[in-house]
Amino acid sequence: MDALTALLDAPKARGAFLLKSILNPPWSLRIEDRAPLTVVTMVRGEAVVRPDGGPVTPLGPGDVAVIRGPVPYTVSDAPGTPVGVLVGPDQSCLPVGPGAMGELAERGVRAWGGVPSPHSSVMITGTYRAESEVGRRLLGAVPAVLMRPAVADDPLPALLAAELERDRPGQELVLDRLLDLLLVAVLRGWFASPAAVGADHGGARGDEVVGPALRLLRERPAHPWTVASLADRVGVSRAALARRFTVLVGETPMAYLTGVRLDLAADLLRQPGCTLEGAARRVGYGSAFALSAAFKRVRGVSPREYREGARLALPPVPDGVPHTVVLGG
Numbered sequence: 001m002d003a004l005t006a007l008l009d010a011p012k013a014r015g016a017f018l019l020k021s022i023l024n025p026p027w028s029l030r031i032e033d034r035a036p037l038t039v040v041t042m043v044r045g046e047a048v049v050r051p052d053g054g055p056v057t058p059l060g061p062g063d064v065a066v067i068r069g070p071v072p073y074t075v076s077d078a079p080g081t082p083v084g085v086l087v088g089p090d091q092s093c094l095p096v097g098p099g100a101m102g103e104l105a106e107r108g109v110r111a112w113g114g115v116p117s118p119h120s121s122v123m124i125t126g127t128y129r130a131e132s133e134v135g136r137r138l139l140g141a142v143p144a145v146l147m148r149p150a151v152a153d154d155p156l157p158a159l160l161a162a163e164l165e166r167d168r169p170g171q172e173l174v175l176d177r178l179l180d181l182l183l184v185a186v187l188r189g190w191f192a193s194p195a196a197v198g199a200d201h202g203g204a205r206g207d208e209v210v211g212p213a214l215r216l217l218r219e220r221p222a223h224p225w226t227v228a229s230l231a232d233r234v235g236v237s238r239a240a241l242a243r244r245f246t247v248l249v250g251e252t253p254m255a256y257l258t259g260v261r262l263d264l265a266a267d268l269l270r271q272p273g274c275t276l277e278g279a280a281r282r283v284g285y286g287s288a289f290a291l292s293a294a295f296k297r298v299r300g301v302s303p304r305e306y307r308e309g310a311r312l313a314l315p316p317v318p319d320g321v322p323h324t325v326v327l328g329g
Contacts, residue, residue, distance in 0.1 A: 010135030013176035017127040022113030028076035045121025062150025132270040204248035222284035
């Protein structure tokens with residue numbers, strides 16, 4: 001598995017919040033749910049997305065926006081529309097301010113909003129509830145807003161819209177996987193674009209020395225790597241690897257390995273029945289104490305606090321990556 005494949009393998013929604021919203025203009029939603037990642041696509045009508053401190057991104061039918069949390073953002077029919085609904089951390093919807101929007105209610109299976117009319121905008125939202133469902137390293141590699149214009153031959157938005165209206169056994173699992181596929185489809189386009197050069201060490205992945213080193217660290221994180229053993233595997237001197245890796249990746253090989261191990265440990269700790277000792281063995285730490293000390297040092301909370309739901313500040317948008325990206329724009 002190469003480094004990019006490992007990165008894109010991260011999204012694994014578990015009971016993601018999925019909703020079809022029926023919105024009659026003028027409308028504006030203020031999102032303060034602190035979710036790590038949200039996918040928005042318009043089925044009908046137009047909208048604009050504006051994260052706090054960022055520019056406005058327009059959305060039309062079939063466009064897909066990937067919005068990186070936990071910074072709040074606003075989705076509305078037009079830039080100047082006053083906020084009418086505040087969406088909180090538990091996905092509760094509270095009418096607010098002068099833009100308070102008429103009668104809002106459930107409108108069928110996984111549907112909410114106003115009374116449907118020919119003028120209604122229809123929006124689908126898929127929200128990953130926990131960082132572990134997406135992967136911290138992936139979250140640290142994408143811009144705050146990533147928008148992919150509608151793709152004529154992409155069936156995923158329409159499939160997701162159709163499945164939202166069904167209520168069958170196993171439906172939650174089907175919706176989770178469709179959401180994952182839609183997210184990965186957009187991210188593949190992002191990592192293949194010129195704007196992504198440098199995101200998650202894109203340039204390093206293609207380097208003849210650092211690329212193989214990255215693959216080894218990601219494929220075998222539990223191995224007792226040293227800079228010397230890694231250099232031997234890729235056929236260069238220890239000093240040459242350390243210098244080249246640090247320049248291209250922005251951190252030393254061992255610091256990168258620590259990040260990979262802790263990302264994996266964080267995912268394991270969210271799984272029922274996984275002990276700290278078991279997670280430590282699987283990611284390459286000799287004891288639960290060693291893993292706990294590294295986790296606390298790097299992430300600022302203990303594994304127990306993380307397991308109990310402590311929210312961590314996500315990495316900032318990477319240097320050199322635009323705040324907002326429109327693929328093909």
